[in-house]
Amino acid sequence: MTSNVKSAAPSHADPVRGSNLYRVAIVGAASIKGKEVAEVLSDRNFPSSEVKLLDDDESLGQLENVGDEVTFIQKVRGEEFRNLDFTFFACDAESTRKTWKMAHDAGSTMVDLSFALEDEAEAAVRAPWIERQLGQAPVPELQPGPVVVAHPASVVLALLLLRLQKAGQVRGVAATVFEPASEHGQKGMDELHEQTVNLLSFQQLPKNVFDTQIAFNMVSRYGEQSVPALATIESRVLKHYRQIAGKDAPVPSLLLLQAPIFHGHAFALHIESEQVADIEKISQALSGEHVNITHSAEDAPTNVNAAGQNDIQVSIIPDASHSTSFWLWAASDNLRIAASTAVECAETMTATRPRGKIQ
Numbered sequence: 332m333t334s335n336v337k338s339a340a341p342s343h344a345d346p347v348r349g350s351n352l353y354r355v356a357i358v359g360a361a362s363i364k365g366k367e368v369a370e371v372l373s374d375r376n377f378p379s380s381e382v383k384l385l386d387d388d389e390s391l392g393q394l395e396n397v398g399d400e401v402t403f404i405q406k407v408r409g410e411e412f413r414n415l416d417f418t419f420f421a422c423d424a425e426s427t428r429k430t431w432k433m434a435h436d437a438g439s440t441m442v443d444l445s446f447a448l449e450d451e452a453e454a455a456v457r458a459p460w461i462e463r464q465l466g467q468a469p470v471p472e473l474q475p476g477p478v479v480v481a482h483p484a485s486v487v488l489a490l491l492l493l494r495l496q497k498a499g500q501v502r503g504v505a506a507t508v509f510e511p512a513s514e515h516g517q518k519g520m521d522e523l524h525e526q527t528v529n530l531l532s533f534q535q536l537p538k539n540v541f542d543t544q545i546a547f548n549m550v551s552r553y554g555e556q557s558v559p560a561l562a563t564i565e566s567r568v569l570k571h572y573r574q575i576a577g578k579d580a581p582v583p584s585l586l587l588l589q590a591p592i593f594h595g596h597a598f599a600l601h602i603e604s605e606q607v608a609d610i611e612k613i614s615q616a617l618s619g620e621h622v623n624i625t626h627s628a629e630d631a632p633t634n635v636n637a638a639g640q641n642d643i644q645v646s647i648i649p650d651a652s653h654s655t656s657f658w659l660w661a662a663s664d665n666l667r668i669a670a671s672t673a674v675e676c677a678e679t680m681t682a683t684r685p686r687g688k689i690q
Contacts, residue, residue, distance in 0.1 A: 351378070352378050352379055352380035353377075353378055353379050353380065353416040353417060353681065354379065354380060354381045354383070354414060354415050354416050354417075355372065355377070355379045355381065355382045355383065355415065355416065355417045355418075355419070355677075356382070356383040356384075356385055356411065356412065356415050356417070356418045356419070356434075356439070357369060357382065357383070357384055357385065357418075357419045357421055358385045358386070358407060358418060358419065358420045358421065358422050358426070358427070358430060358434075359385075359386055359420065359421040359422025359423070359426065359445075360384035360385055360386050360404050360421070361384075361386045361404055362386075362421050362422060362423075362516055362517065363513060363516060363517055363520075363666060364421035364444050364516070364666060364669060364670065365384075365386070365419075365421035365422070367421075367666045367667060367669070367670035368419050368421050368444070368670045368673055368674065369382065369384070370670070371667070371670040371671050371673075371674045372674055375671075375674055375675075375678070377674060377677070377678065378681070382402070383402075383405065383411060383415070384402055384403070384404045384405065385404065385405055385406070385407045385411055386404045386405075386406075386407065386422070387406075387407065387422075387426065407426075407430050407433075408433075409433045409436075409437070412433050412434045412436075412437035412439055413437055414437075415434065415437060415438075415439040416439065416440060417439060417440050417441075417442065417677045417680075418434040418439040418440070418441050418442070419442045419444065419673055419677070420441065420442070420443045420444060420445050420447070420448075421444045421445070421673075422445060423445060423516065424445045424446060424447035425447075426445070427443060427445040427447035427448065428447045431443070431447070431448060431477065435477075440475055440478075440677070440680055440683070441477040441478065442477075442478045442480065442673045442676050442677055443477050443478065443479045443480065444480045444669055444670070444673050446479060446480075446482070446567060448477040448479055449479045449567075449571075451476065451477055452476075453476025453477065454476050454477040454478070454479050455475075455476060455477075455478055455479065456479045456480075456481050456571050456574045456575060457478050457479070457480070457481060457575070457672070457676050458480075458481035458485070458486045458489065458571075458575045458672055459672065459675040459676060459678075459679060460486055460490055460620070460621055460672070460675075461481070461486065461489045461490060461493070461575045461576060462575075463620070464489075464490060464493050464494070465493070465577060469679040469680070475680060475683060478676045478680070480669055480672045480673045480676065481571045481574070481575050481672060482564075482567055482568050482571045483596065483663065483665045483666075483668040483669045483672070484508050484510075484568045484587075484596050484598075484665070485567075485568050485569075485571035485572040485575060485576075486575070486668055486672060487596065487598060487643050487661065487663050487668070488506060488508075488568070488572055488576075488583060488598070488600075489572055489575050489576040489580065490621060490622065490643065491598075491600065491617065491622070491643070491645070491659060491661065492504060492576065492580055492581055492583065493576060493580055494616050494617050494619065494622070495581075495602060495613065495616060495617065496580070496581070497616040498604075498609070498612050498613045498615075498616035498617075499604050499605055499606055499612075500604060500605040500606075501581045501602060501603070501604055501605075502603045502604060502605055502655075503581070503584075503602075503603040504581050504582075504583035504584065504600060504601070504602055504603070505583065505584045505586075505600070505601045506583040506584065506585050506586070506598060506599070506600045506601075507585075507586045507587075507588060507598070507599040507600075508568065508585065508586070508587050508588070508596060508597075508598055509588050509589075509590040509592070509596065509597040509598070509599075510561070510564065510587055510588065510589045510590060510596070511590065511592045511593060511594050511595055511596060511634070511665060512545065512592065512593050512594075513593060513594045513595075513665060513666060514564070514665060515540055515541075518539070518540050519540050519541070520593050520594075522537055522538070522539065522540040522541060522545075523545055523546055523591065523593060524593075525537045526538075526544060526545065526546035527546040527547070527591075530544075530546055530547060538554060538556075540557065541553050541554065541557050541589065542554025542555065542556040542557040543557070545589050545590075545591055546591055547591055548591055549588055549589070549590055549591065550588065550589045551586070551587075551588055551589075553589065561587060561589055564587060565585060565586075565587035568585060568587065569582075569583075569585055583600070592634050594634060594638060594664070594665070594666070595634030595635075595637050595638055595662055595663065595664055595665060596634075596662065596663050596665045597632070597633075597634055597660075597661070597662045598659065598660070598661040598662070598663075599658065599659075599660060600658065600659040600660075600661070601650070601656065601657075601658055602656060602657055602658070602659065603653070603655060603656045604655050604656065604657075605655070606655060607654045607655055608649060608650070608654065608655060608656060608657040610647050610649060610657070613647055613657065614647055617645060617647075621641060621642050621643060622642060622643050622645055623640075623642040623643065623644050623645065624645050624646070624647070625644060625645065625646045626646075631646050631660070632644035632645060632646055632660055632661055632662035633662055634662055636662070637662040637663050637664050638664050639664060639667060640663075640664055640667065641664075641667060641668075641671055642663075643661055643662075643663045644661060644662045644663065645659055645660070645661045646659070646660045646661075647659060648660060
């Protein structure tokens with residue numbers, strides 16, 4: 332695994348962009364991640380002359396909006412990758428493994444949201460939010476390897492814990508992360524919906540995705556037939572955290588639970604510090620880009636109010652039992668953070684394609 336970043340003076344300027352327009356493809360365009368990537372490309376005014384939508388046979392010909400344009404989904408074929416500058420893989424991991432070589436051989440820069448390429452020798456796990464927090468700048472490469480988007484839960488944990496270090500020494504962190512069904516794509520959301528309906532009507536539960544009951548339930552492990560296992564996802568969150576946060580960041584004890592929710596991560600973090608917890612000082616340390624501190628019960632973080640937001644919603648709760656400890660309750664839009672991370676990664680790599688042409 333290689334790294335694409337180096338230390339530099341902190342900068343809050345917009346990422347460097349080429350002066351011309353770029354040709355882009357989204358593989359898995361009909362997936363919920365693919366649609367989110369298309370929306371973020373439009374929201375951030377990514378300088379593209381074309382956004383090509385690619386997916387499997389089930390979605391061929393389907394019309395989708397890309398900004399102000401309406402286009403249709405095309406079949407994933409080798410010729411579709413010709414003369415592309417950037418390819419976003421928003422499909423499932425198996426589909427990425429089958430098709431990424433086509434994009435590689437065509438010279439396209441690849442951004443992987445499926446995690447399929449995280450163990451490739453030239454791949455780099457990246458999170459621009461964390462790079463800015465650490466004062467790192469991307470190193471331009473004429474032939475960059477695949478960029479793997481850091482797991483959205485890892486991004487949230489890294490940003491919060493790196494900022495907490497500014498408020499004082501962190502002695503220990505225990506984090507419980509509540510996983511939504513949308514991390515398993517539309518199939519995961521559909522299965523949660525069908526289980527909920529079937530339970531209320533006393534029908535048999537579908538278990539093709541999770542291989543266990545998740546409706547009206549909270550589990551720490553999936554059934555044996557589920558791929559990937561919840562333990563595998565938990566390991567990925569920690570691995571990505573270590574890769575993006577650096578060696579000096581506190582490493583949390585992590586428990587990942589599958590919650591009966593459709594969308595959005597929720598986090599319960601117990602923080603033990605060296606000194607008495609100063610809530611005002613902690614709030615000031617956490618505040619900044621992509622973090623919204625809430626102070627009233629009405630604004631407390633929830634999966635619902637985090638939906639569609641780029642910011643992490645956070646509330647700070649004193650620990651009634653220990654004066655040197657406190658809790659963070661947080662919520663974030665997992666799909667929005669993943670898509671924003673992917674598009675920002677591409678933005679930082681436009682310097683390698685200053686003419687919008689294959690190098």
